[in-house]
Amino acid sequence: MSYYEIQGGRPLFGRLSIHGAKNSVLPILAACLLAPGQSVLHNCPDLSDVAATLDILRLLGCRVEREGGAVTVDASALGRADIPEHLMREMRSSVIFLGALLARLGEAELSYPGGCELGPRPIDLHLAALRALGAEILEEQGALRCRRRNGAPWGREICLAIPSVGATENAMLAACGCPGLTTILGAAREPEIVDLQNFLRAMGAKVTGAGGSAISITGGAPLHPAEYRVMGDRIAAATYLCSAAVTEGEIEVDGIEPDTLTAVLACLEEAGCTLHTDPGRIVLACSAPLRGVRQVRTAPYPGFPTDAQAILMAALAGGEGATLFVENMFDSRYRHVDELRRMGADIQVAGRAAMVSGAGRLHGAAVRATDLRGGAALVVAGLGAEGTTQVSGLGHIRRGYERFPQNLRALGAEIREIPA
Ligand code: EPZ
Numbered sequence: 001m002s003y004y005e006i007q008g009g010r011p012l013f014g015r016l017s018i019h020g021a022k023n024s025v026l027p028i029l030a031a032c033l034l035a036p037g038q039s040v041l042h043n044c045p046d047l048s049d050v051a052a053t054l055d056i057l058r059l060l061g062c063r064v065e066r067e068g069g070a071v072t073v074d075a076s077a078l079g080r081a082d083i084p085e086h087l088m089r090e091m092r093s094s095v096i097f098l099g100a101l102l103a104r105l106g107e108a109e110l111s112y113p114g115g116c117e118l119g120p121r122p123i124d125l126h127l128a129a130l131r132a133l134g135a136e137i138l139e140e141q142g143a144l145r146c147r148r149r150n151g152a153p154w155g156r157e158i159c160l161a162i163p164s165v166g167a168t169e170n171a172m173l174a175a176c177g178c179p180g181l182t183t184i185l186g187a188a189r190e191p192e193i194v195d196l197q198n199f200l201r202a203m204g205a206k207v208t209g210a211g212g213s214a215i216s217i218t219g220g221a222p223l224h225p226a227e228y229r230v231m232g233d234r235i236a237a238a239t240y241l242c243s244a245a246v247t248e249g250e251i252e253v254d255g256i257e258p259d260t261l262t263a264v265l266a267c268l269e270e271a272g273c274t275l276h277t278d279p280g281r282i283v284l285a286c287s288a289p290l291r292g293v294r295q296v297r298t299a300p301y302p303g304f305p306t307d308a309q310a311i312l313m314a315a316l317a318g319g320e321g322a323t324l325f326v327e328n329m330f331d332s333r334y335r336h337v338d339e340l341r342r343m344g345a346d347i348q349v350a351g352r353a354a355m356v357s358g359a360g361r362l363h364g365a366a367v368r369a370t371d372l373r374g375g376a377a378l379v380v381a382g383l384g385a386e387g388t389t390q391v392s393g394l395g396h397i398r399r400g401y402e403r404f405p406q407n408l409r410a411l412g413a414e415i416r417e418i419p420a
Pocket of ligand 1: 022023024026093120121122123124125126127162163164165166167188306307329330331372373400
């Protein structure tokens with residue numbers, strides 16, 4: 001099993017362009033199914049989750065090509081509406097194909113996406129939204145068989161009990177195939193939802209309101225393929241900024257809009273970093289050990305993003321001062337804590353709360369990634385630690401970070417991948 005070997009304590013300096021957003025490109029790739037013809041996506045990150053999604057598109061009958069940072073998807077020959085279990089297991093967020101397949105073909109079949117390292121990942125809100133849009137969904141032996149009810153009045157008001165990102169996206173995609181006006185109330189407000197709206201508009205869809213909690217879609221009209229540039233990945237940006245902060249360096253990240261991660265930037269500033277932002281770029285400098293941040297409570301956007309919780313915790317665990325984290329979005333998102341403790345972190349967990357007492361610099365250790373962002377957090381901790389850290393479980397990290405060790409080395413980190 002290959003692993004990263006990190007010699008900690010090298011301050012990071014330099015400039016980095018952030019890759020396209022994983023959590024934006026995945027629903028946008030599903031949206032390519034809505035119209036026959038060839039769509040072109042620029043700034044499409046080279047990640048294992050993206051590769052898995054491209055495999056599903058090919059299996060459904062699409063022609064998919066990647067040339068550098070651009071991916072073309074031709075959905076003219078879309079020929080099937082079922083996603084086999086082995087592909088569903090590979091990536092639970094494939095549930096996003098439900099809405100797009102229903103809109104284009106009027107049917108969809110996939111196995112129940114399993115839970116993941118973050119705990120149970122229910123899809124009840126997805127199914128309720130699609131049923132509200134007139135879909136008939138049979139759940140039997142772990143499979144979901146969906147079809148548009150004949151003559152069902154498509155288009156109506158959907159109320160999401162939780163501002164679920166995935167359920168909002170699935171409802172938007174399904175509603176594009178529903179004649180009439182659909183309104184999604186209680187919608188997620190993440191920037192990735194706005195990116196999806198912008199892509200759908202480029203396809204000719206009538207979608208308004210994304211970024212707010214009420215999104216309206218007037219569906220039914222035929223759509224056409226589009227060419228689009230995917231937004232920068234705000235969680236990847238937060239990861240590199242925390243890496244510079246924990247090593248007391250200074251970096252510039254571009255290809256990212258500062259207003260997509262204001263909650264993270266506010267915490268880094270409170271921890272003692274100096275930040276400068278312009279449209280499309282963020283500069284962070286840190287010249288002393290990070291201070292504690294009174295409290296970090298994860299919440300739906302624009303609150304503090306749950307995906308940055310482990311990453312910021314890893315940076316603060318090696319600082320000086322206490323921070324109370326409260327993880328409100330997922331039931332099991334502290335699995336990185338035990339690994340950080342092996343590096344000397346002082347973290348007390350009680351339910352959703354985790355009290356991090358920055359005990360000064362951590363020390364290197366052999367640690368294992370348990371999920372995508374938890375794995376990235378261990379790399380951040382290793383960059384700031386004294387001595388050598390080995391991070392295994394790289395498959396988790398490859399899901400969401402493009403050229404991670406290469407980018408860090410280019411900024412001055414001493415990190416290399418040791419093959420199995
Ligand atoms: C998206 O997951 C992201 N994934 C996650 O990023 C991110 O952590 C999450 O949104 C929250 O921001 C992608 O976009 C591919 P949710 P999603 O539905 O859509 C509950 C990463 O690291 N819920 O907003 O699955 C759910 O259990 C990943 O890049 C229901 O109860 O998240 C959770 O507690 C990890 N029923 C809460 O809502 C449902 O039907 C928020 O989940 C759906 C969700």
